[in-house]
Amino acid sequence: MIRKYGTANWQGGLQDGTGTVSTESGVLDKVNYGFNKRFEGEAGSNPEELIGAAHAACYAMALSNILGEAGITADDISAKSTISLDMSDGPKIVGAHLDVTIKADGDKDAIEKAAKDAEQGCPVSQLLNCEITSDVTIT
Numbered sequence: 001m002i003r004k005y006g007t008a009n010w011q012g013g014l015q016d017g018t019g020t021v022s023t024e025s026g027v028l029d030k031v032n033y034g035f036n037k038r039f040e041g042e043a044g045s046n047p048e049e050l051i052g053a054a055h056a057a058c059y060a061m062a063l064s065n066i067l068g069e070a071g072i073t074a075d076d077i078s079a080k081s082t083i084s085l086d087m088s089d090g091p092k093i094v095g096a097h098l099d100v101t102i103k104a105d106g107d108k109d110a111i112e113k114a115a116k117d118a119e120q121g122c123p124v125s126q127l128l129n130c131e132i133t134s135d136v137t138i139t
């Protein structure tokens with residue numbers, strides 16, 4: 001079993017407090033986050049952004065693997081995952097939308113199938129309890 005971790009520290013109340021988030025690798029090291037960054041559009045990191053980055057990274061790797069199993073090697077896979085947070089009944093993640101551009105030679109139908117399979121099959125997609133959708137462009 002492989003285990004990785006992230007850490008967070010929060011000080012103060014929900015709206016006036018601040019926190020930091022770090023990763024085991026040190027890529028993030030005490031990056032500041034807070035209520036305004038998460039809920040009011042202030043520039044800075046927030047949990048949904050981090051989930052989106054993890055989802056996009058996981059999806060791209062899963063797609064590369066599925067394409068490889070079909071004998072296709074992509075020259076480039078660019079993925080963006082937009083996480084939707086609904087505030088109507090308390091904060092809840094309700095969606096993840098992947099915008100994907102794939103540069104690869106090979107059968108277009110096989111590439112599209114691989115993209116769809118990766119959408120639901122990557123480990124982060126499997127973790128998310130929300131609707132996952134995608135728009136895929138093949139070049």
